[in-house]
Amino acid sequence: MVIKSMIEAWLAGLCLVIEGITHFMHLLCCLLYAFCHWTTEPAVEKPVFVEVELPLKRLKKLGNSLALALKPKLKPALSEGSSQKEKGVAHLWSMRDLYQVKAQAPDKPYMAREIVGLPKLPGDSPLKARWASLTPRYKVWTDRANAGKLKDESSLVAITVAKARANEAIAKLEKVQHGEAKAHEKVKALEKELQGLKGDLDVGMAKNRKIEEFLLVAWAVQKKVKKDLAINLSAAPKKARVTIAHYKESPGFKSGLEKMGGVSYELEYKIALTRFRTKQPRLEVKEISMPPS
Numbered sequence: 409m410v411i412k413s414m415i416e417a418w419l420a421g422l423c424l425v426i427e428g429i430t431h432f433m434h435l436l437c438c439l440l441y442a443f444c445h446w447t448t449e450p451a452v453e454k455p456v457f458v459e460v461e462l463p464l465k466r467l468k469k470l471g472n473s474l475a476l477a478l479k480p481k482l483k484p485a486l487s488e489g490s491s492q493k494e495k496g497v498a499h500l501w502s503m504r505d506l507y508q509v510k511a512q513a514p515d516k517p518y519m520a521r522e523i524v525g526l527p528k529l530p531g532d533s534p535l536k537a538r539w540a541s542l543t544p545r546y547k548v549w550t551d552r553a554n555a556g557k558l559k560d561e562s563s564l565v566a567i568t569v570a571k572a573r574a575n576e577a578i579a580k581l582e583k584v585q586h587g588e589a590k591a592h593e594k595v596k597a598l599e600k601e602l603q604g605l606k607g608d609l610d611v612g613m614a615k616n617r618k619i620e621e622f623l624l625v626a627w628a629v630q631k632k633v634k635k636d637l638a639i640n641l642s643a644a645p646k647k648a649r650v651t652i653a654h655y656k657e658s659p660g661f662k663s664g665l666e667k668m669g670g671v672s673y674e675l676e677y678k679i680a681l682t683r684f685r686t687k688q689p690r691l692e693v694k695e696i697s698m699p700p701s
């Protein structure tokens with residue numbers, strides 16, 4: 409019944425993973441044997457087709473379309489003048505058609521009988537299952553010899569893989585450490601440069617503060633000068649008049665006026681005397697000496 413269920417699932421196109429490659433090879437040998445058996449039978453005998461229905465649970469999943477697809481189509485009967493009939497050659501059958509044939513016994517599929525009759529494969533067969541395909545359900549876990557062999561092989565593989573990964577991790581770690589050392593050196597250089605920039609910035613800020621203080625003093629002086637200049641300009645005419653009045657009242661100004669008057673009188677006298685002598689050259693004129701100023 410288990411093999412029948414496997415074949416049904418295989419024919420439906422939804423076969424599950426077959427446990428072990430040995431069972432699959434048994435099934436393949438059985439199919440080849442059945443194919444050769446039916447191709448060598450006389451063409452006069454017509455095969456009997458039996459409908460194969462899936463279990464109820466599987467039919468619910470597949471639906472009506474898949475159930476209809478599982479119903480085989482009847483092959484058209486060969487005519488009397490067929491070349492295949494005359495030559496005694498039967499047509500080729502598919503795996504679905506081969507499974508639908510019963511082997512002269514009620515309720516016993518042909519494939520099941522053939523698979524039961526197949527011999528067992530030796531232990532060192534190339535079809536032996538690999539360790540990677542084992543599951544906890546296999547008997548290898550209860551056999552100490554097989555379990556020890558599996559443990560040794562798996563340990564060797566695990567050690568090799570672990571060493572390879574460890575070497576790779578060590579190489580990556582060394583690369584990271586080398587890069588980290590370079591990065592650390594760059595960080596130190598940048599920190600040193602940053603300290604120098606901070607010193608320059610402090611010096612610049614100190615100079616800036618001094619310049620700001622000087623500008624504040626200069627602005628205050630300029631403001632005071634502008635204020636004094638405005639006051640002086642507004643008081644200049646009045647001050648000038650007072651100064652002139654005081655100068656006119658001073659003795660120096662008065663003596664200067666007297667000297668200027670005497671000088672101008674003497675000059676006028678000399679001019680008049682010169683003119684008279686020019687007009688009267690025959691007359692003698694006695695010149696009067698001017699008193700010293």
